Amino acid sequence: MTQSTTTLFRSYLIEEYHLTEEPYYKPVGDEIELFEAAYKQKIPLIFKGPTGCGKTRFVEYMSYRLGQTLTKVKQTGDDGAPRAGNIPLVTIACHEDLTSSDLVGRYLLEGDSTVWIDGPLTRAVKVGGICYLDEIVEARKDTTVLIHPLTDHRRILPVEKKGELLEAAEGFLLILSYNPGYQSALKDLKHSTRQRFVSIEFDYPPRDIEAEIVEHESGVDKDMAMQLAKLGEKVRNLREHGLGEGASTRLLIYAGKLISQGIAPRRACQVAVNWAVTDDPSVQKSIEELIGSIFE
Amino acid sequence: MTQSTTTLFRSYLIEEYHLTEEPYYKPVGDEIELFEAAYKQKIPLIFKGPTGCGKTRFVEYMSYRLGQTLTKVKQTGDDGAPRAGNIPLVTIACHEDLTSSDLVGRYLLEGDSTVWIDGPLTRAVKVGGICYLDEIVEARKDTTVLIHPLTDHRRILPVEKKGELLEAAEGFLLILSYNPGYQSALKDLKHSTRQRFVSIEFDYPPRDIEAEIVEHESGVDKDMAMQLAKLGEKVRNLREHGLGEGASTRLLIYAGKLISQGIAPRRACQVAVNWAVTDDPSVQKSIEELIGSIFE
Amino acid sequence: MTQSTTTLFRSYLIEEYHLTEEPYYKPVGDEIELFEAAYKQKIPLIFKGPTGCGKTRFVEYMSYRLGQTLTKVKQTGDDGAPRAGNIPLVTIACHEDLTSSDLVGRYLLEGDSTVWIDGPLTRAVKVGGICYLDEIVEARKDTTVLIHPLTDHRRILPVEKKGELLEAAEGFLLILSYNPGYQSALKDLKHSTRQRFVSIEFDYPPRDIEAEIVEHESGVDKDMAMQLAKLGEKVRNLREHGLGEGASTRLLIYAGKLISQGIAPRRACQVAVNWAVTDDPSVQKSIEELIGSIFE
């Protein structure tokens, strides 16, 4: 059990993680204004939209932006507490085995004594950060029920194992996301949960904006980026012809990155887009033709 | 595992939490009289009604009101016990993973010794508070069975892990809630449980009262509040046309709050009402038309 | 984790709980004679019958009565053991998460050492009390199997975690209850279990006796009690018209108690009987008419 490794990696406390550089984000509509209005009114948010359309990036951008623009209420010096300019962002990927203890915290035996370890949600509640529960419909019922009191006017988190109630710090905001085209009837978000949130619907960016993003992120030139964005658009149109879900912007960027490493565009699009979105030979054939028509 | 945060949040013991300000509540019928009669007779209650129609707010209001009006039996000085004016309110959101230990308590190892931690139900039983089990039909069978002896004339809570029986303190009352339009056959409340309670049915408030509530809570003016209440009424009528559940009063308040932040009413109603209640494009279209007809 | 509460409640050891006052019970047939014959012959019993027809009350009554009438075999002075006049009654509400450890006992870590805590069944076996397993069909198979050796001529409880067998003390009797109109095929009591018991079937009391009970328990006058008993009878007749289960005597008593607090009889019967037994609007309408025909 020797651990003979020099530190090749970096580690952070979850609640101290915040973005130090402005994330690249291209707004599509009034999503920034809506977010700011909700944040001021302490109204929790749901983001709905397909895989890889930019929801996570938007949350990162807003947590950075709000840190820059909000008044400096929290400037508390060198005691380790968050300062203006830093809105901690706590992201939690939901899944069916996530327990409420995973979110709220648990007792751990440490040597001879038992120590309480706050979960990521409790950490966000205490420091007044943004807590982003990604793919909430995957979560077990105890998780979704747990967040209800945080969306009441009292903004309370019950920590039942400690017999305590926590009132969320100023600045705390809860955000959920899910993909409505994706979820099954079994994994529907209950009305008693969803009616506690304002919901913003997202979609893939329009071709021009997507080309800008691909160019910026992958290093290909403007023309190639435009062609990749065009491919993305066309593949998404196949969704009515047997394709489960369209290609994400991320996959277009991957294709661009492989191209910038010298892989031929058609091969790059085959592995980064076509084979990535489907295993179905007939759908693969259709996408292959799309790729061929763009990158002759 | 350092926890370098100054205290930006507040915490309470669960059984000491009570309301210090009168919650805003507009009665619709004789619900206050019924509650008071049941409370005096120690008859446990079930509240039935749709999501967000005000059941939780009513419990909060009654726990505050009873604290003000009841005789001062419990005025016990500065020993930390509840005083007249304070009826502790313990709220528990039920879900399918809630165990009886979550309600009654458990042993925790603390350093070298084992400490018993009372669960929230036990805390309410001991201090004579109101215990509100929200969405009881979500609870597992062991939870619902556990409360049976508390509804007998003996008002007893068995704490089996300690080999004890607790007789509830004067003032203790058990209240359940569920949404009958919501629950499935699988999650029906058993007769052996439901026949231990008097049941009060709730519905959304009538338009005038709802407008008053929206105005009071969101800060919009009377006219805007009336229009939002009208929208709520119309959306609820869609329930027979494919909408799972009507818009709660809470969502109307959210719309009002966004409007008071400068978001245009139609956009505010889109994100706070329409997208919040449904993912179905055709239902969304109908609601969009309703919104358009009210906020031209 | 401070527990700043003065003792507003009372607690007992499970096996020391017994009734100090005679419970109010009106016999309907020869159930008292049957119980006494079985108790003398150490034959375990099953009580079958609908929700709230008085099975639990009968067990309480018999445990008090037997304590008064049996010879004083167990008069053992002030050592804490049960005395004549006291037959401890241990009631266990069964549910699908009740484990055999919940019944028999478990080891708990206490400080540096491990302590065995007897479960409620073991406590009843040791002191020679009556153990009443309510709604046995809800129990898991390991629970029902566990009681088999206690119904053999040897009357033995295996405590496998301790590697021990316990022979039940003189006076111990096992009683099960269930509701045959209620249980599903899935939750049938196995023949290898049920053929170890003599079974007594119970039903709601006839109108005259039920009126006496309602009058005695709720404080309304004889006429009102008769009308409530009449309502109960009529509601039970609806069982063939879509009502899952008839109204229990308990609900009639609740209605009486609300009436004695000044609530109008029709409203009292609406919340205590009608809404308590069903969520189905058409059945509610039928019951409303019944109520209207009795309390014009």
Add this chain to the structure above:
Amino acid sequence: MTQSTTTLFRSYLIEEYHLTEEPYYKPVGDEIELFEAAYKQKIPLIFKGPTGCGKTRFVEYMSYRLGQTLTKVKQTGDDGAPRAGNIPLVTIACHEDLTSSDLVGRYLLEGDSTVWIDGPLTRAVKVGGICYLDEIVEARKDTTVLIHPLTDHRRILPVEKKGELLEAAEGFLLILSYNPGYQSALKDLKHSTRQRFVSIEFDYPPRDIEAEIVEHESGVDKDMAMQLAKLGEKVRNLREHGLGEGASTRLLIYAGKLISQGIAPRRACQVAVNWAVTDDPSVQKSIEELIGSIFE
């Protein structure tokens, strides 16, 4: 957690429990010879037969009888080990939650050190007793698989948590029982298990022998016993007319015991036989008529 009870009960170590008096058993065929032949050849046995037909009693009888008749191999003095005349009998009621640890043993923390506690099967293996696994088809697969090596020519029990193999002591024999008319396809005994055993089929005793048993066990006279045996026979014939399983001899004895306490025969048979075997009103009616025809 004080345990203020004088010892009103008796307790034994599981492996030291043996019968000190000859159990009353009336052989029906050559079952005693078959058992003795198998015991000498160390061939494990399966007993098949309906509920309450005497399988358990037969095992008890044989463990007593073999203790009397076998040569005194194990007479080892006052060291606590079993002596001739004592073949320990370890009975385990199987159910779907019985784990292999429940059978083999587990580590328990005791104060500062961990102590291994042998399970009942391990105890039987070590002392060379008879281990009777009742209703084996209810057991989980890990339990049934666990016993396979004990039925090989090597007669070995793997105690995997200790990394050990135990060779069974001389005298150890494994016996299973199940009810073939009862089990579902889901709970079938696998061929890889059942083909490790010689199987003996049991049925209810013929009328004369059953009457003798009822008379001996319940205290009624010969005539009454004969009538009860006749009732048992007739009720069993109803099995083809909707009755799940016939009345066991045990139930006839219960009826006899109630009769000997002064309960009228028809009432005694109603509660001890009719209501005990079925909840179905039409089957109850048929049995009522049978009872009426015998006890006019």
Add this chain to the structure above:
Amino acid sequence: MTQSTTTLFRSYLIEEYHLTEEPYYKPVGDEIELFEAAYKQKIPLIFKGPTGCGKTRFVEYMSYRLGQTLTKVKQTGDDGAPRAGNIPLVTIACHEDLTSSDLVGRYLLEGDSTVWIDGPLTRAVKVGGICYLDEIVEARKDTTVLIHPLTDHRRILPVEKKGELLEAAEGFLLILSYNPGYQSALKDLKHSTRQRFVSIEFDYPPRDIEAEIVEHESGVDKDMAMQLAKLGEKVRNLREHGLGEGASTRLLIYAGKLISQGIAPRRACQVAVNWAVTDDPSVQKSIEELIGSIFE
């Protein structure tokens, strides 16, 4: 928790268990040559075949035989390590509750410190023994996946709880068995598992060889053994007429053993063969006739 037993039994460390006498085994084809070729090439094996056809006995025989014939690489003196002549055989009966920890090992608290206990698979890997996983299709997926790296050219066992990889000692071989006529679609062996093994199919031995085995193992004479083998053959032919699985050689030996104890052949075959293979009355009748035709 006193354990007052003198040692009537013997115990071994799992990895030190090996056969000291040559097991009786009659080869049917070239199975010995195939096994030796695979063992030299370190190719893992699957044995397919019906219940009780001799797969386990063959593994025991080969482990003994290889210990005798292989060069004496492992002769390491009196340090407790295996010597030539001893190839440890570790047999594991698979079932659906067998966890990977059961195979690989786990940490156990022992007094104040935690001790790692190797599981049986780890023990076989370390000493270079034969590990026989019986009825592998019963195992959970984590178990079957666990053995994959042991069948790679690297022959590695990941012990993830210790963060280690173990390279198997020279001599280690993995053997699985299952019954293809038995398994359901649900319990199919995955191709990613089965294509890691060479598979040998087994069947019941031909009549002459089986008679030799029965004679040798049960003590009956040659004629009787021949008749029993003939019965086995005929019963197996019933498999197409409703019999789940044919009678194993083991059952024929049991019949022989009962006969050698003086039980009449027809009765012996009834309990050891007929009732052992089926509960179905019509199949029992057919087998009864077979028995009658052989043992008139």
Add this chain to the structure above:
Amino acid sequence: MTQSTTTLFRSYLIEEYHLTEEPYYKPVGDEIELFEAAYKQKIPLIFKGPTGCGKTRFVEYMSYRLGQTLTKVKQTGDDGAPRAGNIPLVTIACHEDLTSSDLVGRYLLEGDSTVWIDGPLTRAVKVGGICYLDEIVEARKDTTVLIHPLTDHRRILPVEKKGELLEAAEGFLLILSYNPGYQSALKDLKHSTRQRFVSIEFDYPPRDIEAEIVEHESGVDKDMAMQLAKLGEKVRNLREHGLGEGASTRLLIYAGKLISQGIAPRRACQVAVNWAVTDDPSVQKSIEELIGSIFE
């Protein structure tokens, strides 16, 4: 619990395991170039393809090759950290019981103190190795969700039990594999997972290359290897005629190895190919004919 074994085996820390000899690998297309481009761009990869077509071997080859060709960034001397020439390869076989703790790590009690043990994924993240999650579709949802942040631009692993985030070391790459012809709808890889990876599809090697591999690995001569490769090709064509999956290259090598031990080719192919790929008698017959036609 004595462990009397001399060390006959070797053990490694998981994160220090790397290949010291170049694995034998025959490229089929541009898979090496694609892998290198993705590795430079830190794009995670999915390998799709049938059982035993060489995916695992390819990962081993690339981890060795990249260690040889990459610039010597990580040459850090004798402190135990990885050096150029060594890219650690951490392989994890996924299955439905693999928890996120199995991947990330857990606290273990060690003597009096609790020690955190990194899981294999955390080890790969920290040392900058290649982490290969084999058969990812078998994994539980919590496992697949866990890897999402490692595929974001931030390359972060949340270690929630420690309240930490780890940024992956330079050189870390995540690779998944699955078999698209194999997986059920239930075990589909979610789009939110698969669209985070570039996907490369693999198939069995063409006949000439496969023959070279079989010759090299099994020791048979070129002709025999060619015949075995021909058999492989023909068996795979049977996939449309009831065969679940074609024979892997590995099975052809097994056949070759048995042949090189003197087993006749037809018998070797029967046990190593035919019986290994199917239990279905009619498919076995077809394959037997194929074998017969090649090895007359």
